[in-house]
Amino acid sequence: MHNMKRVLLVITITLLCCIQAIARQATWIWYPGDFEVWLGNKMQNRRTERGSFLPPFWKLDSHYNLIDFHKVFDLKEAEEADLFVEGEYNVKIDGKALFGYPKRISIPAGKHRISLKVFSQDRVPAIFVRGKQVVSDSTWLVTFEDKEWIDQTGKVSDQSATVWLNAGNWNFNDPAAAPSKFRLPVQPMQPAASEKTSDGTLYDFGKETFGFIKLNGVEGSGTVAIYYGESREEALSKDHGETIDRIDVNFKEKRDTTIQLSKAFRYVQVVPSTGVKLAPVSMLYEYADVKDRGSFTCSDNQINKIYDVAKYTLHLNTREFFIDGIKRDRWIWSGDAYQSYLMNYYLTFDSPTVTRTLLALRGKDPVTSHINTIMDYTFYWFLGIYDYYQYTGDKTFIRQFYPRMQSLMDYCLSRRNANGLMEGLPGDWIFIDWADGLSKQGEVSFEQLLFARSLETMGICADLVNDKTNAAKYKELSADLRTKLFSYYWNDSKQALVHSRVNGRQTDNVTRYSNMFGIFFNYFTEAQKQGVKKNVLLNDKIQKITTPYMRFYELEALCAMGEQPLVLKEIKDYWGGMLKLGATSFWEEYNPNKKGAEHLEMYGRPFGKSLCHAWGASPVYLLGKYYLGIKPTSPAYATYVVEPDLGGLAWMQGTVPTPNGKIELYCSTKQIKVKSDEGNGTLRFKSAKKPVSKNAAITDKGAGIYEMTIGKGKEYTVNL
């Protein structure tokens, strides 16, 4: 049958309206989300366990392999443009195809539509167009299917249903540096120390690090075994270390060789077989080139050290994506990534890493399981969207990916039980936390709470894309779920949300999880808050949290209730405890009651624990949001508050990045100084006596609380 012709329809869709005028910087473009999915596959398939390939167990998706790119240009004068393409392609000007695979095209003056259609299975179809005006950028439109055809007479179909999105891009501004060639940068590093072992050499790189071991001056024939260790014990344990390499060499003359796959370690034990000699090893440190835009220093040196190590921990785990830990998984876990997003807003404010991670996690339709197979991790994905929009105000992202949010939410909605609640079905992992004996049975309150917040997120996003019907539906569903949350789980005598319902009845168990989230989600009445604080948060009889993962939220809840002095002490004890044990990055789990090498164990394996885990870096977030006290109150810091709380420190100073720059704060018991690149801020602070400012009006809000409006660009000083 059939002759198909691509048809010229200049389609004006609302999406276009939101694209701002963009400088004529040509960049590689692709179908939005596709590079992210492709790179996610690449990265997540780099995990090994004792030399065996260990890929994720969940479904990995693929990029769309056939993409149509186009844009209409109105040129004052004719011009030429160079084309660079990843894939097999055609080029059309005003619908007329050019012969073959042109590398340079001429576009006449006037209004013309330039289209490229690209097929590629192994890498993401991508184009780079470089003319004077005709350049590829995110204003180009893309689709993976167009629904146009002509009949046998040449008549064009009159009912188009083609969906065009804005092209995806990042920072690939060099035509020679195509997306498929992406690699993280590296930098040579030397070990800090070395010592002989029974049959090899143990190198210590001085601190937790990540990269490619380089074997220098290798000579001879045989093998070189490399035993990696985040701890000295692990590198010395040939039989139980989590990561090893063993390479065959046959070099008649001395040669340097670099291991193909980067690894996490502080120590490596290098053991050549008889007949192989080599010089001391070095490494290529591999890192994501994201810059710090936030900072924090204070009068307490231990806190400063904690902040620095947290920062380093976060950097090590900020790679192609926000990953959980650098040694073992090297996968993207939604719950872990969610915390990295939040920390990121207080350190690097690197939105591409956030959206890249969200997109890689989400993958493509159909949704066949929860994200990472974990119910709570699906919900954290929605929470990540909520915060991303709050901090960055990026409406384009919401608009482009709203359909993927919807289909993931549809998946959740289709799995509710008869009570409208989420309960683990076969294949659903209810994670919550690593905690001994934690029940996952029945309807767990924590999951309903996250589900409610996810539905609220969908309500906001539906409003943003003018999907009024669904906005109403999501809002109703979330309100209904919040009502159920309290009618089903709130226990007046316990003054807390109970952990779960089983067979329609409240269990007796109270855990911290839903109660602490309820606080900073602001789901409680003031009375409930105080009840929860006393009966749960500050109640030692409630099962304690041992993972930095949930410590994050526990301390956040306490901060949200003004317990900064207590939290400061906790940070010093807990994170300071790891530092005292020699940590150079923060761990997956820390239990002060354990001793020596017990700290290295997890999952029943002597070195199973990750000693560099993103969720260990939460002080970065807590100190920025609850001590400097800076946070947006409407999307993109259009309005925001600065509510410094010293929590017992003599002074602190720091910077929080924002969409248009930063907010700088100095605060001591005597003085506050603030300077912001954003308008419409509110400085809110407590003062025992009447504060004085030379350059701003201060409003007395009563009860020792004062407020001051912060404008853009000006430094404000308040003496307390």
Added chain:
Amino acid sequence: MHNMKRVLLVITITLLCCIQAIARQATWIWYPGDFEVWLGNKMQNRRTERGSFLPPFWKLDSHYNLIDFHKVFDLKEAEEADLFVEGEYNVKIDGKALFGYPKRISIPAGKHRISLKVFSQDRVPAIFVRGKQVVSDSTWLVTFEDKEWIDQTGKVSDQSATVWLNAGNWNFNDPAAAPSKFRLPVQPMQPAASEKTSDGTLYDFGKETFGFIKLNGVEGSGTVAIYYGESREEALSKDHGETIDRIDVNFKEKRDTTIQLSKAFRYVQVVPSTGVKLAPVSMLYEYADVKDRGSFTCSDNQINKIYDVAKYTLHLNTREFFIDGIKRDRWIWSGDAYQSYLMNYYLTFDSPTVTRTLLALRGKDPVTSHINTIMDYTFYWFLGIYDYYQYTGDKTFIRQFYPRMQSLMDYCLSRRNANGLMEGLPGDWIFIDWADGLSKQGEVSFEQLLFARSLETMGICADLVNDKTNAAKYKELSADLRTKLFSYYWNDSKQALVHSRVNGRQTDNVTRYSNMFGIFFNYFTEAQKQGVKKNVLLNDKIQKITTPYMRFYELEALCAMGEQPLVLKEIKDYWGGMLKLGATSFWEEYNPNKKGAEHLEMYGRPFGKSLCHAWGASPVYLLGKYYLGIKPTSPAYATYVVEPDLGGLAWMQGTVPTPNGKIELYCSTKQIKVKSDEGNGTLRFKSAKKPVSKNAAITDKGAGIYEMTIGKGKEYTVNL
């Protein structure tokens, strides 16, 4: 977070029960449907138009890039097995991963689970395992996601939801011939004649053909242009031929060079630029190696010639998949393929080509448009399943792909209008046929009719997989739609189904489409059938059909009503008409009223028409099914009929392939001979006088009709 370990669960699922004992032939295996999707992408991206790449406009899907393969073996003695893998992989024995990427493994005696997990983006993850007992075949189980995990103590998740399917395979029985290397075979061919043109040479290969042009003895520097033509006119038209090649050469010494992309042609005009010389060209004929298992010859030589050209037409269009036409599209179109499936059952009975085509057409979820964007083509896909099961009885295929049938049907059901009918929505192409002025507005009866049959198909498939709830639902829906079909579209005064309803009212228009399908779907009462025959099929006032595509069904309907003599005349006129015009393969469209080069035009282009179109080959089907009269009456020819109808021929003889062999028939006005490899057949025939058989009992059914039971392996002779 998290340590994930693949978990050993020996899962016994009902799927396994239907796998028959299979010889220990090792073969490449993959996730079922994935090689088909991957190869479909490869093939459908080989279309060019005047030297420009012209890919499909609909969504192309991808294979799952990460696959888990496993099988449990119970070995009497230990053995070794060689591994061949497409992709990055690991190997586990009883859940324990081996180091690196082993090429040979040792499996101890006893019961052991062998697993491989393979990642590959560019080609389909596939494995070939060759031991004595441990061999890869379709009894292995595969999944693209497994939903198992362990907690921090090592406890295994207890609620598995992993779906395991049987591995897909074909005939890749050589470890060196991996699926990604698949290419159709080729065979050198020489032109039949040549003549000089103004600046080049025109070669005639004697008949329509397909392959790679080989330029022999090329010398010099410049270009060689190749103008392909299915007709002489097309090859001579440098400006309007549909396919061209232009290659740059710079050869100091004579060299042969073969064009990279195979093409369809009978003629080629080869034009070297000044400074380039070459010897006469030749070609590599490219073909699918499927063998004829059916045959037909008869007393009419024109019919024999038509059968032969139809057979050749079908062979040319039977490639990696059943395609529509070899010159232009080289895409897989569901409506065209559907006819090829049917012809195939009477010629090659090549099930892999049928299932490969069905799977490539279906692609993956989510369903975002109708198949090929055409509503009727979605329904033909279901009809293709219906027939495939009827002819082959392949339950495994139904079981493995039932979920994809369901999601495609869900897509249709979600697009019904308020009356429960299918009506074109934006993006839906209502094709039906190439016919001037054919209305696609409103609720078209033809679409409802195909929809009803599709729902019946789903009812049958749901029963096969024991999905009782949905079986009932599909049956109710199809019954309801059949009721509506008659209450909404049947017009008593016209004695026909009308073409459509617009705004809830019957239109006046009667077309042949739904009426002829209604006949061989057996949807009419006997009275309705006669009414339709008289008022539609044999009524010259009803718009005539000009495509072989719909002639297929028109003639089938007439045959189904016993009009074999009339149909024979039509075949001789219509297909004979093309032969008289010099056709060496049958065309996309034929209108006897056109003259000369008018026959080559279509889509407003002088050589737009395909002169080798699969749907032109329908005599292969009609002669087998309605003259030899052989067809299954229950799946896989468990029961069948042989109802020969000479339709005016003096004699005919032929063979129809069946799952277990073939059925051979000779029939003249005086004698019938039949021999079958299948049991439980019924020979039904008319005879003016009492027929006599030496070796079988004949039952007189009255009205001159007789029946005889056909057993397996025996030759029956009946004298009339």
